[in-house]
Amino acid sequence: MKTPTSSTPFSPHSTARTTSPSPAPVLEVRGVTKTYPGPPSLTVLQATDLTIASGDQVAVVGPSGSGKSTLLSILGTLDNPSTGEVLVDGRPVAELSERKRSALRSQRIGFVFQQFHLLPTHTAVENVATGLLYSGVRHTLRRRRAAEALEAVGLSHRLTHRPTELSGGEQQRVAIARALVRNPGILIADEPTGALDTATGAAIVELLSGIAALGTAVVVVTHDEEVASHFARRIRIRDGVVTEPAAQAIRPNKPLRQGASCLA
C-alpha cells in the first residue's frame, strides 16, 4: 500500500491544492435567511453573509436553539435557505438539480456528526470507504484510500475493528477519516466533541484544526467556547443573528502529524 507523504496525508490521490495568499472562496453565503412557515412563522436565521476560503478554520459558536444547526444544514447544502443564495466553488447551489447537488456533496463537502453515525455492521475501514461509495470510486480503490485516511487520523491499527470495539474518540476519528477520504473542499463538523470527554475532545479539535492547515476549510459548530478558541475565525450566532468579531486571539495549534496518536 502506498503510504501518504507527511505533507499531504489526506490527499494522496488529488492534485495539490493552491496555497496562494488569497485563496478562492470555497463557500459563500449571501443574504441567507431561514423561516419556517407558521402559523406562527418562525425565522430561525436572519440575513447572513459569510465567505469561507480554503484552509479557513471557522468555529460557529452559540447556545442551543440559536440557529446553529440550521446554518450548518444550509452551509452543507442539506437544506435550502428561504431567501438568499449559497455558492459552492462560486456556483449557486439553488440552480443545481437534486442529482447534481448530491454529486456536489459527495465530492466537495465532508460531514462529521456529534453522534458519529458509523454503520455498526461495518469495520472501521468499511465505514470510511462508505465516504466514497457515492463518488463513483471502485471498491478496491475505496478500501485502499480508506485505509490511508485511517492511517492519517492515527487509526492504522484499528482497520478491521467494528464501532462497538472502538472508544468514542476512535469512533469520531473514523468519522473524520470518512469525511476526509474524498478530499472535500470543506469539512463541516456538528458538535464533534459533544459526545466525548474533555481530553478526547481536545484531541479531536486538534485533529480538525490540523486538517485546515492542509487546505480543507473546516467549519465546526459548537456551543463550547473552549473548543471554539482553537479556531482562527469565530462566528457567533444568537437568536438567528450571525456576527463575526474582527480580531480574535487564537490558541496555537500543533501541526497535524502523520499517524498522530493523541487519543486519550
Place this chain on the structure above:
Amino acid sequence: MPSLTPLDLLRTAGTGLTGRPLRTALSALGVALGIASLVALTGVSASNQAQLLAELDALGADLAIVWPGSGHDQQPLVLPKAAPEMIARQDGVLRVGVFETPPQGLGVFRTDLMPITQTGGITVSVARPDVLAAVDAQVASGRWFDEATRGLPVTVLGATAAQRLGVERAGDRVFIGGQWYGVLGILADSGLAGGIIETSAILGDRWVRERFAVEDGIGDIAEVFVRAEPGRIAEVTELLASTANPGAPHQVSVTRLADLSAAREAADDALTTLGLALGGIALLVGGVGITNTMVVTVMERRGEIGLRRALGARPGQIATQFTAEAIALSALGGLAGLALGATAAAGFAIAANQPIVIPTMALLIGPLLSIVVGALAGLQPATRAARVSPTVALRSV
C-alpha cells in the same frame, strides 16, 4: 454522474440484512412458507400424475372399451354379434376380449348361510376366454376359462372379490345366485385396466347362456376390450365405432382407458389449484410481513439514511437500496422455501413410492415470484426512505 454498481448495491443491501439476522430470518419466513407450499404442492401433484401416467403406460394406455350406446329412449342398444370379430380384424388391433351381459340379481356369497343383502359389493361378470389376454390380467391361483370350463358352473374371482369373500386359493367354492360354484382361479391384482373385474365373480359365457337362457339380454355383448398395437391406440379408437357397427356407428360408445383417468387428473388439478391458492395467500402474508419490517427498518435507520444523503447519495439511490433490501429479504425466503418445498415434495414421493417430480416451472417461478413480492413489498418503505431529509443525520440521536 456516479451511480452504484450492482455489486455495491448488493453489498449495501446485504448490510441491512446481516445487521439483524433474527429479524431477517423471521421476515423471510413468510415468503419461505409461501414458496414452500407452492413448490411442495405442485411437486406432490406432479408426482401423482407421473405415477398415474406410469400406471397407464404399464397397463391401460393401449386399451379401449367398446360399449353399446343408448337409444333415444335411454334403453341400451345391442352391439352386432359379429362386432368382436370385425374389430379383431381392424388394422392396428392386437387383441379383443368380450364381456357378455350378466344375469340380473345374482348375489355372490361365501356360503349359503349368508343373508342375501350382504353382497359385499361383488358383481357378476360374464367373460369369454379371450378377456384375460385382452385385459392383460394375471392369474394368481388356479386357471382361467378354457373351452371346457367355460361351460361349467365354475367362477374366476377378481383379486378384490376373492379377498372380500375370504377365498385364498382356487378349488374352494362360493355360493352365487342360489347355486354353488367351484373357484376355478383367482386373478392377481390387475391394476387400472382390470378395475372392472377386480370386484367381480366371473362366470363362463357358455355356462351362463345355457343356464340363464330364458332371461333378457343373455348372450348380448356388454363390453369389448380392445388392445391396440403400441402407439396406435388413437387411430384405432377413431375407427372402432364404425367397425363395431358399420350401419349405425352412433349407436356405439367408445372409451379409451386414458380418458377414464382424465377424471383423476382433473381431481389432481383441483389439488394443485388449492395448493396454488394457499401458496398465494402465504406469499401475500409474507409480502405484508416484509413491508412491515421495511417500514420499521426505515424508521429506525433515519440516521443512516441522513448520513448517506450527506455523503452524496441521491434519493433514488436510497430508494434503490431499500428496495434491494426488500428484494434480497424476499429472495432469501424464496430460496429457503424452494429448498423446503422440494424436500417436502420429494419426501412425500418417496413415502408414497412415486417418482420424484418437481416441475421446472415451480423451480423457476418460485424465486421469480419471491423477487416480485419483495419488490412490491419494498416499494412503499423505499419511497418513504427516499423522502427522509438529509438534515435528520444532524439531529437524530
